Amino acid sequence: MTKFINPGLKSTSRRNVLRGSVLAGAAAMTGAASFAAARRTPTPSIAPSARFIEAEAQAQVQAAPADLSGYTRVKQEMVAPPFAPVHEQVATGGPKIIEVYMETQERLMVVDEDTGASIWALTYDGYVPGPLIICHEGDMVELTLRNPEDSLMEHNIDFHASTGALGGGGLTHVFPGEETVLRWKATKAGVFTYHCAPGGAMIPYHVTHGMNGAVMVLPRDGLKDNEGNPLRYDSIAYIGEQDYYLPKDEDGEFRQYEEAGEDYADSLEAMRTLTPTHSVFNGAVGALTGEAALKAKVGETVLMIHNQANRDSRPHLIGGHGNFVWEAGSFNDAPATNIESWFIRGGSAGAAIYTFEQPGVYAYVNHNLIEAVLLGATAHFVVDGEWDNELMEQVVPPRSFAT
Structure with a gap:
């Protein structure tokens, strides 16, 4: 299969990837005639053109180098969701440069074993969502992003937590066989989305194929309640909700594809319906239930991202x-x-803390219950401990009653 890159971009206007990805993708899917037509009619994009990106990169070269005095370097090992990397809740010492390494991976994933639905997922480190990155306000995140030679597409990364250059997206385009290093300063405390954004229709294509994740930027003195008192957590449950738009054939069966990108044209058609076939937590139906359910104990405090x-x-x-x-x-x-259900805006991340008070199975759901029950947006917490009848008691078990 033709790789989703335009070779001419490497030597001439390499930064024209924001159009090049889509145009090359069109060529791979529909042939040279469509590719030529696409050149005559540029694909609409929410991103600036290559000349603006090149100007931005040139401005960076001319700017004074960043003052890294006073920073210490710390390597952060990425871990698989729903888990979080080792970190301090309250920062010790001065600001740090958090070194992070991620590799893009294009891999076939089963979305729903019952129906056989699968997708060639576009991922960071092979996970949907991508790994959670954690730092403190005032730290710098230094990411090495590598795209393996056997990839079929170019990739990049847009950090909603960062400032400038399309969130880093304008400076991190990597073709197969390339790597780049981006450093950005965490100036805002909170939880933020990151995602791939190559340009044009490739932006939603990559995002809805799993290429997104989250960054948590903690205040240096840790989390606080609404009165300014310290808050601590025992563990993190990192949940990435993913909407998929899987193409179906004329019989209503999910299509199967041999390589990443082969579904491009079919996926665009499915995506235009704005109706997901699946809405799942952490990549697949049931990914956080059964044997993979989240674990806790009564009295433990969990930070849910x-x-x-x-x-x-x-x-x-x-x-x-x-x-x-x-x-x-x-x-x-x-x-x-004391919120019952909270709202996560598309293109963002949110956080909630809860201390478990009763044992049992807790369902964590998208409370659009159609999506939770029919499309897959459900996770389970299995909590061990002693039952407290003061909080809940079955006074009378189910029984027949006289009419």
Whole structure:
């Protein structure tokens, strides 16, 4: 299969990837005639043209180098969601440069075993969502992003937590066989989305194929409640909600594809309906239930991070609450308290803290219950501990009653 790059861009206007990805993709899917037509009629894009990106890169070269005195370097090992990397809740010492390494991977994933639905997922490190990155306000994140030689597409990364150059998207385009290093300063405390954004129709194509994740920027003195008191958590549950638009054949069966990108034209048609075939947590139906359910104990406090890079969502913990909720993600704002369901805007992440008080199975769902039950947006917390009848008691078990 033809790789989704335009070789001419490498030697001439390499930064014209924002159009090049889509145009090359059109050529691979529909042939040279369509590719020529696409050149005559540029694909609409929300991103600036290559000349603006090149000017931005040139301005960076001419600018004074960043003053890194006073920073210490710390390597952060990425871990698979729903888990979080080792980190400090309260920063010790001065600001740090958090070194992060991620590799783009294009891999076949089963979305729903019951129906056989699958997708050639576009991922960071092979995960949907991509790994959680954690730093503190004032730190710098230094990402090495590598795109393996056997990839079929170019990739990049847009950090909603960063400032400038399309969130880093304008400076991180990597073709197969390339790597880049981007450093950005965390100036805002909160939880934020990151995602791939090559340009044009490739932006939603990559995002809805799993290429998104979250960054948590903690205040240096840690999280605070609405009265300014310290908040601590025992663990993090990192949940990425993913909407998929899987093409079907004329019989209503999910199509199967041999390589990444082969579904491009079919996927664009499915995406235009704005109706997902699946809305799942952490990549697949049931990914956080059964054997893979999240674990906790009565008395433990969990920080739930919820990322949705594309659509609105309404998380709800059935049997529990959001004791403290940063719905819009900003830790510099006082959290809302005792929330039943909270709202995560498409293209953002939010956070909520809850201390479990009863044992049992808690369902964490998108409270659009159609999506939770029919499309897959459900996770489970399995909580161990002693039952408290003061909080809930079955006074009379089910029985027949006289009419």
